[in-house]
Amino acid sequence: MQAELLSIHVHPVKAFRGQAPREAVVEPWGLAGDRRWALIDHGGKVVTQRQQPRLALAAAELLPGGGVRLSAPGLEPLTVPVPEPVGTVSMEIFRDKVEGVLADDTAHAWCSAHLGADVRLVHMDDPATRRPVDPGYARPGETVTFADGYPLLVTTTASLDALNSLIAQGEHAAEGPLPMNRFRPNLVLTGTEPWAEDGWSRLAVGEVEFRVAKPCGRCVVTTTDQGTATRGREPLHTLGRHRRLGGKLIFGQNLVPLGPGTIGIGDPVRVIA
Numbered sequence: 001m002q003a004e005l006l007s008i009h010v011h012p013v014k015a016f017r018g019q020a021p022r023e024a025v026v027e028p029w030g031l032a033g034d035r036r037w038a039l040i041d042h043g044g045k046v047v048t049q050r051q052q053p054r055l056a057l058a059a060a061e062l063l064p065g066g067g068v069r070l071s072a073p074g075l076e077p078l079t080v081p082v083p084e085p086v087g088t089v090s091m092e093i094f095r096d097k098v099e100g101v102l103a104d105d106t107a108h109a110w111c112s113a114h115l116g117a118d119v120r121l122v123h124m125d126d127p128a129t130r131r132p133v134d135p136g137y138a139r140p141g142e143t144v145t146f147a148d149g150y151p152l153l154v155t156t157t158a159s160l161d162a163l164n165s166l167i168a169q170g171e172h173a174a175e176g177p178l179p180m181n182r183f184r185p186n187l188v189l190t191g192t193e194p195w196a197e198d199g200w201s202r203l204a205v206g207e208v209e210f211r212v213a214k215p216c217g218r219c220v221v222t223t224t225d226q227g228t229a230t231r232g233r234e235p236l237h238t239l240g241r242h243r244r245l246g247g248k249l250i251f252g253q254n255l256v257p258l259g260p261g262t263i264g265i266g267d268p269v270r271v272i273a
Contacts, residue, residue, distance in 0.1 A: 003191035003269035005205050006157060011184065012068045013060035014038040014146045015048040017226065023264035026208050026257050029127040029143045030151035031186055033062040038146040039111055039119040046093040046146065049221045052115050053229040072114045080107045085125045093146060098131045100124055133256065137213045142256055150213050150254035155185040162194035167238045175234040181226045182235065183252055189269055197253045206267035210255040217248030
């Protein structure tokens, strides 16, 4: 069976619900518009579903020009334009120190009202220079947006099916089967063998080539139901038993584009190496 691109996922605001377009432009730092916005707390640290599972209930729609339209239960939708880069704020995402541009006070108030916590909305104005990929897995000049660490994340339906089969045999079978949105990928492939991605180092989606930087270590976000913001035990319990690598629980692969281009649903996927 020919492997192909089943779905594309763009998350304009980190940790918010995203969009599933039929095609997307691939830029050096990821899919166009993906995770160019993020929330920070009063200390400047990026806020994600790790700390605030309610972020799963907020949605962000990417608008022409890079602005976003925010929506969440109980709040009126809000359109946020790209802020003028007249000054930057220092922020911390994991251990990376990054500069971003603050949105206006209305956006901060909207996001704070949704979470019941004081947060600010920040835009990455220049992804070409703001944040390098982890130097332990990067080539010179590679950069990333507010994604966890790499420009794209790819998963496969065959591996999810295999994982769900393991969950069904385990102690928390009632939590399965899990949907793919628990893993918040950018690209979902079909037509592969289960766990085939473990052996990839380079692949092409349509005419765009990517290198596989490293397997993706998973965190508590994967236990968060993206429709209700409630948490369970899976898939971390099962990944811990069957998919542990170097102290990390693995599902999916991190990708870095080797060139720009446009990809679309149904594009063939070729494993180059």
